[in-house]
Amino acid sequence: MKAIIILSALGLATMFAGIYANKKLLLPLVLLGLIAACVFNNLGWNLNYRVYHDMLFFDNNAIAFGNLILGIAFLVFLLSGDYFKNNLEHLEDNYSIIIFSLVGAMLMVSFSNLAMLFIGIETLSISLYVLAGSKKNSLASNEAALKYFLLGSFATGFLLFGIVLIYGASGTFHLQGITDYVILNRGALPTIFHLGILFVMIGLAFKVSVVPFHFWTADVYEGSPTIITAFMATVVKIAGFAAFLRLFLTCFSSISAHFVPILCILSVLTMFLGNITAVYQNNFKRMLAFSSIAHAGYMLLAVIALKKESYLAILLYTAAYSFATIAAFAVLMVIKSNHGNDSIENFNGLAKRNPLMAFALTVAMLSLAGIPVTAGFFAKYYLFSTALSTGYTWLIVLAVINSAIGVVYYFRVIIASYFKDGETAAIHLGSIYKLVLILCTIAIFLLGIFPNLLIDLL
Amino acid sequence: MLTAALIIFPLIASLIVFAFKSEKVRNIALGFAIMEFLITLTILFQFNKTGNNPGLMLNLPWIHSLGINFSIGLDGISLMMVLLTTFLTPLIMLSSFTTNYKNPNVFYGLLLLMEMALVGVFVSLDGFLFYVFWELALIPIYFIAAIWGGANRIRITFKFFVYTLFGSLLMLVALIYLYNHTPDHSFSITSLSGVSLSRGAEGFVFWAFFIAFAIKIPIFPFHTWQPDTYTDAPTSGTMMLSGIMLKMGLFGLLRWLLPIAPNGVEDFGIYAIALAVIGVIYSSCIALVQSDMKRLIAYVSIAHVGLIAAGLISQKEQAIAGGVLQMLTHGVNAVGLFFLVDIIERRTKTRTISELGGITNKNPLFAIFFMIILLGSVALPLTNGFPGEFLILTGLFQYNAWVAGFAGLTIILGAYYMLKTYQRVMLGNTNTITEGFTPLTMVEKSVLIIVCAMVLLIGIYPNLFLDFINPMVPKYLIH
Incomplete structure (x- = not known):
């Protein structure tokens, strides 16, 4: 709870600090604030406390996801210092909006009431609509913001409608109340309740870009400023899936037979469409967009399995996915500042131009592709294992086929950076970028070789 | 502890x-x-x-809460595999001294890293650990083939990578499936092989494992990546692939598939053997018409390992012992043959059989080395190919006379195409290309002497190795 208050205060402070103080102090302030939020977040470990008449429930899962979100946000902020170097005018606005969206994300991982879920999602989304369009002179950025906003509001409508229908049937917004209602009326749930679940599912599926609600993803990722794309691709996915799982596991697990078949179909569609489309992309950012769709398909498997272990599966998977994605975007930002566009051809000969970048990028791609001993492999293993233990063998076989397809496009990047000839001029890598790449690489190996560090905690 | 040192030492060395x-x-x-x-x-x-x-056993908790342990150990058979790996790796490195690779630190670092992963595969007693090493071995060879390979290296190595990865992933699904059925939720080989499944489920496990191993070995019809990759990879890479890496698949059949899915082997083993034997004949026939020497040896390799695979799956005591012995033999011979081709190619700039001829006249010593290794490959008595192939065919004959008959064709066909190749490359008149065939260097001589010594040693005194293998064989028979 204190973490959310600190973040909100930090957001306000950043906004005003920009007017008065030296702008160079902004970034250290934000980073310190994030560390403080993380520390206070962890003070609640094992306390399992509820606040505001059970509006929020801080169990260990909520705290673990909160830590991951804050950690990834820390990396994004580290990168942003360099990225916004030439755009100091609205620096404080950008920073405070990112922090406000973090507040939304924190709410999404700890809600215990559908109203809080809605507030969390909206705080996150509205901030992102603005951030997507923060490069105001760029046509693509404006297009991204508008597209995201229009489609996002539509999805929010579905979500809200779904919440209302569930309320209409059960008479409560509290997750505990809904759970009791479901168990009590398991045999005779009214149609509007099922409809409510379906609509909430659609709303959430949109946020985590599950097919067929993914149409915004590629354009928004491509048009947004790269740093915002990195933020969207990671934090939104973490918070989105944490919320998805929290709601469905807590409330609807006793009637899973009613909606799991739909999720299975969505998962298969998402995996295949994401992976196959990604193979045909020449733009690195678009490729990562479709890769993020594909990963959403895998992560749905944990929601389908709908058991206690699903939390850990999602946590491991989003962590593995986020560290690799941040590393990939960090490399992209450097490449883009040298070449001006996002084409994969710009990676040609990277190994000769800057071995560290090439290595970090390779590790990130191997992790996304799920090769041992990276975090991506273990996360994928644990995810598949969780789903298999509830008996979805055919689904896992399809997921495995998709993993093999995934290798095709992840390796294109590795092939470009090691085996193709491109420009030869060395690329200078700023110390911040170096730091982020090294941190991500260490995290990927650490989670890949010693996942028990995380497993034994939860 | 020594077993752990076998894995850790090359890792540190590579760094x-x-x-x-x-x-x-x-x-x-x-x-x-x-x-x-x-x-x-x-x-x-x-x-x-x-x-x-x-x-020699070591069992450390790794991801303990999930029943995943760092569990390694050696028995007579896996010791033979480790011996093969650690014997061939320095030999392959020595043979690579004849070529100057750019960025030698990366090249040799990757070779050592690969040695680490290969040893890891052979000593793992935990399914998860086995899978990790199995996949890990793929990364160094991918980079070796793709950085230092021939003209089409990028496309070919990529196909190789995706193909083998797909097979491995199927095996992963089967492993997780078995793991979920173990009573104590453990990946240890004893727990995994203790699982009793329905007949249908065991069939699924059998095929998932078999396809993963068959792609690596490779067994017909999963062999299509192999000739291209062998031809295009740098010679050291090809030697690592054919000499050691494909033994991962054969060893996997023996160590993992047979104990884990005995009923699957009983139900479907005959189909697997049929595929292997078809592959033996098919690749022998293709080898007959190859004009490129490196490609020829790639197909010869498919024929030899197909026979080994058939022997292992047949579940006959002699066939299994012979199969393990033949793995050693094949490793030594493959390295020798690819090195011979490499020597010829570096001197004449060609691998095309029809362009060569009369090398014996220029370099009789080379001709002797070539002849010894070739005889080992065609399984002449007193050379290393003979005891293994003889044992395998004996076992196969007990299994099914027809299978043994067809598989035996490989000896006749093998002798035919190998001797024909020798005749056209080494005998006859010298031409303008072979005119300048320079004498062998010290490095080349030492590698060839070591290989030939091994050909004769295994051929004359196979018991030196069979004594390690035989006591372990009954463990792998299905009762």
């Missing part, structure tokens, strides 16, 4: 080699590889052939 930028790095790498071989020899001499070797 040191990566850090060295000088030209001398290859000597250092060779030194490390020889030290690794010496560790293996130490184990070999203190090894108890008939009893247990608790000193």
Whole structure:
């Protein structure tokens, strides 16, 4: 709870600090604030406390996801210092909006009431609509913001409608109340309740870009400023899936037979469409967009399995996915500042131009592709294992086929950076970028070789 | 502890080699590889052939809550595989001294890294650990083939990578499936093989494992990546692939598939053997018409390993013992043959059989080496190919006379195409291309002498190795 208050205060402070103080102090302030939020977040470990008449429930899962979100946000902020170097005018606005969206994300991982879920999602989304369009002179950025906003509001409508229908049937917004209602009326749930679940599912599926609600993803990722794309691709996915799982596991697990078949179909569609489309992309950012769709398909498997272990599966998977994605975007930002566009051809000969970048990028791609001993492999293993233990063998076989397809496009990047000839001029890598790449690489190996560090905690 | 040292030592060695930028790095790498071989020899001499070797077992918790342990150990058969790996790696490094690879630190670092993963595959007693090493072995060879390979290297190595990865992923699904059915939720080989499944489920497990191994071995019709990759990879890479890496698949059949899915083997083993034997004949026939020597040896390799695979799956005592012996033989011979081709190619700039001829006139010593290795490959008595193939065919004959009959064709066909190749490359008149065939260098001589010595040693005294293998064989028979 204190973490959310600190973040909100930090957001306000950043906004005003920009007017008065030296702008160079902004970034250290934000980073310190994030560390403080993380520390206070962890003070609640094992306390399992509820606040505001059970509006929020801080169990260990909520705290673990909160830590991951804050950690990834820390990396994004580290990168942003360099990225916004030439755009100091609205620096404080950008920073405070990112922090406000973090507040939304924190709410999404700890809600215990559908109203809080809605507030969390909206705080996150509205901030992102603005951030997507923060490069105001760029046509693509404006297009991204508008597209995201229009489609996002539509999805929010579905979500809200779904919440209302569930309320209409059960008479409560509290997750505990809904759970009791479901168990009590398991045999005779009214149609509007099922409809409510379906609509909430659609709303959430949109946020985590599950097919067929993914149409915004590629354009928004491509048009947004790269740093915002990195933020969207990671934090939104973490918070989105944490919320998805929290709601469905807590409330609807006793009637899973009613909606799991739909999720299975969505998962298969998402995996295949994401992976196959990604193979045909020449733009690195678009490729990562479709890769993020594909990963959403895998992560749905944990929601389908709908058991206690699903939390850990999602946590491991989003962590593995986020560290690799941040590393990939960090490399992209450097490449883009040298070449001006996002084409994969710009990676040609990277190994000769800057071995560290090439290595970090390779590790990130191997992790996304799920090769041992990276975090991506273990996360994928644990995810598949969780789903298999509830008996979805055919689904896992399809997921495995998709993993093999995934290798095709992840390796294109590795092939470009090691085996193709491109420009030869060395690329200078700023110390911040170096730091982020090294941190991500260490995290990927650490989670890949010693996942028990995380497993034994939860 | 020595078993763990076998894995850790090459890992540290590879990191040191990566850090060295000088030209001398290859000597250092060779030194490390020889030290690794010496560790293996130490184990070999203190090894108890008939009893247990608790000193060579190690079981450390890794991801304990999920039943995943760092569990390694050696028995007679896996010791032979480790011996093959640690013997061939320094030999392959030595043979690579004839070529100057750019970025030698990366090249030799990757070779050592691969040695680490290969040893890991052979000593793993935990399914998860086995899978991790299995996949890990793929990364170094991918980079070796894709950085230092021939003209089409990028496309070909990529196909190789995706193909083998797909097979491995199927195996992963089967592993997780089995794991979920173990009563104690453990990946240890004893728990995994203790699982009793329905007939249908075991069929699924059988095929998932079999396809993963069949792609690696490779067995017809999963072999399509192999000739291209062997032809296009740098010679050292090809030697690693054919000499050691494909043994991962054969060893996997024996160590993992047979104990884990005995009913699957009973139900479907005949189909697997049929595929292997079809592959033997098919690749022998293709080898008859190959014009490129490296490609020819690639197909010969498919024929040889197909026979080994058939022998292992047949579940006959002689066939299994012969199969393991033949794995050693095939490793030595494949390295020898690819090195011979490499020597010819470096001197004449061609691998096309029809363009060559009369090398014997220029270099009789080379002709003798070639003849010895070739005879080993066609399984002449007193050479290393004979005892293994003889044992396999004996076992196969007990299994099914027809299978043995068809599989035996490989000996006749093999003798035909190998001798024909020898005749056209080595005999006859010297032409303008072979005119300048220079004498062998010291490095080349030493590699060839070592290979030929092994050909004769295994051929004349196979019991030296069979004594390690035979006591273990009954463990792999299905009762």
